[in-house]
Amino acid sequence: MRPVATLDGDEARSLRGVLFDLDDTLLTKGVLTREAYGALWDLHDAGLRLVAVTGRPTAWGELIARQWPIDGAVAETGAVRITRAGHGITLREDCDAVERRARRDRLAAIIERVKILAPEVELADDGAGRRADVAWDIGEKVKIPVARVDEIAAAIVAAGARTTRSSVHIHATYDPADKATGAIAFLRETFGEDAGTARGSYAFIGDSGNDAACFTAFETTFGVANVAASVPGLSLPPRFVAPSRMGAGFAEVARALVQSRA
Secondary structure (H helix, E strand, O other): OEEHHHOOHHHHHOOOEEEEOHHHHHOEOOEOOHHHHHHHHHHHHOOOEEEEEOOOOHHHHHHHHHHOOOOEEEEHHHOEEEEEEOOEEEEEEOOOHHHHHHHHHHHHHHHHHHHHHOOOOOEOOOHHHOOOEEEEEOOOOOOOOHHHHHHHHHHHHHOOOEEEEOOOEEEEEOOOOOHHHHHHHHHHHHHOOOHHHHHHHEEEEEOOHHHHHHHHHOOEEEEOHHHHHOHHHOOOOOOEEOOOOHHHHHHHHHHHHHHHHO
């Protein structure tokens, strides 16, 4: 990983937008700091399209797409795309209501299995806003040992579901999308971007294991400093890394992008 200060001006000017993770990337332990929110506006004012790509619920994506200076959000690790549409939003997913109910029923069975396997591990407190996955708290309010999280992951896979984990949650879903496929679908639907072109025209900023697909898919990728803890588990680390952690690191990446484009 190279220091973010080494970003080339031509590469920065070739970008049409920035995709970014929320927890421990834009947010600092769940808080949107003044510095990070200002950096988001700076990217917006520099003419860059902005899309949040997160494991957080659809309800979060609906809110931030309405209120933040962004073009939309990809929520629940790629399963749901939310686009700003005038004063409202448009929501897209790749299954109909009948299939969604069937997948939710199967996820409910996994929830019961995890209750037996790991009764001390609780569901994330944002579950009411989720459509396509379930998430357990492994680092937001409590810290669950890695070996215990691995046991939960094995149980999810044994039930035929997919699992990812971030710095705060472990997820289970029957949707096939990951952050990268969800983000590219968003860019195609919203801006008419060709998938191959989008990979070189949009940057991604992240920090954890569930950002791995985006670190691999996009050419210009950044990690905030705390990505170092996840690097051993990444098939490809981000190309650039900020010197600071979380929201402060996000602001450093934003400054480098804006200054390099000037």
